[in-house]
Amino acid sequence: MNLRRIPVPSDVAIIEILGQYDNKARYLRRRYNVELSIIDDEIRIKGEDEKSLDVVEKVLREMINITRDGHLLDWAEFEYIVEENEQIKDPQEVYKKSVGRVKAKTEGQKKYIDAVEKNDIVFSIGPAGTGKTYLASAIAVDYLKSGKVQRIVLTRPAVEAGEKLGFLPGDLIEKVDPYLRPLYDALIDMLGIERFISLREKNIIEIAPLAYMRGRTLNNAFIILDEAQNTTYEQMKMFLTRMGFGSKVIVTGDITQIDIQERSGLVITQEILKNIDGIAFVYLTDADVVRHPLVKKIIRAYDKFEKLEKEEKGETIEKRSRR
Secondary structure (H helix, E strand, O other): OEEEEEEOOOOOOHHHHHOHHHHHHHHHHHHHOOEEEEEOOEEEEEEOOHHHHHHHHHHHHHHHHHHHOOOOOOHHHHHHHHHHHHHOOOHHHHHOOEEOOEEOOOHHHHHHHHHHHHOOEEEEEOOOOOOHHHHHHHHHHHHHHOOOOOEEEEEEOOOOOOOOHHHOOOOHHHHHHHHHHHHHHHHHHHHOHHHHHHHHHOOOEEEEEHHHHOOOOEOOEEEEEOOHHHOOHHHHHHHHOOEOOOOEEEEEEOOOOOOOOOOOHHHHHHHHOOOOOOEEEEEOOHHHOOOOHHHHHHHHHHHHHHHHHHHHHHHHHHHHHHO
């Protein structure tokens, strides 16, 4: 029987690694047919299969590293780490890329962060749960804290999804507030509620609907356009020309979730701005989903369903054309 030893640093609580009542340890034992034990200041793993030992060792080491960074893993994140370590050859190459306290959890996210470092405008396109908005917010906060920019500007189109804005209570800002809430949530996670409120009051962080961007020039700012698949051609052109000196821009969107009747400005932009130096397009996939493991399965199921629908429609049109 083969043995692996993993030292546990003194600043890491073993309960955070093995789980309450050893639930994470029991999960790993059952799934990979290994023995796990704690002796002195190290975790010992015994097993017959080298590949299983490799996965368990990588999972435990990654959990220790994340816990040392101050993040307490919930069960969904634990399952995600297990799944990813089964699928990739060298997960340390993926996880070593980080922004402040936030680490890239997939190869696609690592490419995303690299693209922002090397380009002034980055388009991040992919399905829900891939970290498009969250990573953009993390990078923006990192740039603000390091003094690379003087403020953060976040915006998104206020597209009505079933309800009419006119029937919602309050003034225009209060009416569009629900559309901007995901941006609030990401920044509060990064900064804490008190710091976030303070920076908003000083206008160092500005969150506004896309219509408020017209006529402005944004210098020394980190600018994020979220839900860009719901912009029109004119809105996208207007937004991109707001960029001033010393600024960075991230545009995020999911071109499978377009809620407007017109052709999406994000879709058109991919053709117009391709091959321009300083502009990068990063495409995330269901492999980059970092929410509950079921989210990845849901996205794949919908993709399969939509692909079949298109094929059936294509066959119907072809039959009609033959008549």
